[in-house]
Amino acid sequence: MQLQQAVHAHAVIDQAIGVVVTVGRLPPERGWHVLREISQRTNTKLRTVTEHLVDRPRTHDLPETFATELYRQLEDAHILHVQQ
Known part of the structure; x- marks a missing residue:
């Protein structure tokens, strides 16, 4: 049961990173941040x-x-991404 919950939690985190990456047009590592x-x-x-x-x-x-x-972090992440 714990393994199943961990797999589900990991999948949801990956999906949320995908949302942030798509909306913010950021690389995945920035999405995690x-x-x-x-x-x-x-x-x-x-x-x-x-x-x-x-x-x-x-x-x-x-x-x-x-x-x-979310909007504050996307703005900050986008500024950092553009500067790099």
């Missing part, structure tokens, strides 16, 4: 952040704190 920053800055488990991002197209719901931090 953005997710981690959202989790830390909103004091929310990474799993919860990723589930909300992956479910957003279906639910049309993203907590305002996540949305605000």
